[in-house]
Amino acid sequence: MYSIWLYLKERAKCTGKISDVRLGKKKKNHTVLGRKNTRRRHLLNLHIGDPSRNIIEIIFRTSSTRHSKNNRKIERVFKVKNPINSLGDFEEYRESVKKKAYDRNIEHLRIVVDGNELLLFYNTTMSCCSCKLKKMSELCHNLDCGVCRIIESGFETKEMKRNGIQLSANSDTCSNQVVVTNEKDVKKAAVVCRVIAGRVANTVEVGSGEGFDSFSTRELCSMSEHLYVNNPHAILPCFVILWD
Known part of the structure; x- marks a missing residue:
């Protein structure tokens, strides 16, 4: 699966052109902290048959351990068009992690080479998916839309600052944790x-966590249950999958 992701990462960059970034009027938002400067993101609707969508669907299904994994109906796939400065923050954080590992003589090749980059899932809900979407859509303003609020804030919310950002390598974990209300759409x-x-610490074995960049409840080589990340710059949202 990792080799498939490497191919996709090279073929479909998770950023938008400068011309794609449009600044809008500031709106008050008491639940999302956001970045100091407005950084517009957009969602690109990928239609059935799109090569990038095909690969993302394969990744989503192969990351499942269920026998019925092919029965999950994927309704839509969106590509997140991130502004250039968000990718800059992401790459700057990568370099800081690599430098720290080098300075401390940490014997972990992946950290030194790419900061130990992983492909992980963040589970939530989306409530603006009923709208008639254009090929390129701006994020909605519904405070209850988890996808738009997380992407808009760049994973900087009060709750995440307090508890860390929880991700998973297993799409089953995403399915099990998301609770969908009876609310329409x-x-x-x-x-x-x-x-x-x-540098990933196992929360069972490590007490203080000093010197580690993230925390895991299990070994990442075997589809860990959860990875907790404290720095939002360590995460770059690339695609959104909606399923039934």
Whole structure:
């Protein structure tokens, strides 16, 4: 699966052109902290048959351990068009993790090479999916839309600052954790993210966590249940999957 992701990462960059970034009027939002400067993101609707969508669907299904994994109906796939400065923050964080590992003589090749970049899922819901979407859509302003609020804030919310950002390598974990209410048009969603995990600590074995960049409840080599990341710059949202 990792080799498939590497191919997709090279073919479909998770950023938008400068011409795609449009600044809008500031709106008050008491639940989302956001970045100091407004950084517009957009969602690109990928139609059935799109090569990038095909690969994302394969990744989503192969990351499942269920026998019925092919029965999950994927309704929509969106590509997140991130502004250039968001990618800059992501790459800057990667370099800081690599430098820290080098300075401390940490013997972990992946950290030194790419900061130990992983492909992980963030589970949430999306409530604006009923709208008639254009090929390129701006994020909605519904405070209850998990996808739009997370992407808009760049994973900087009060709750995440307090508890860390929880991600998973297993799409089953996403499915099990998302609770969809009876509210109309609310769908389960998984945000596919590039994550700089850096030096990962096992929460069972490590007490203080000093010197680690993220925390895991299990070994990442075997589809860990959860990875907790504290720095939002370590995460770059790339795709959104809606399924039934």
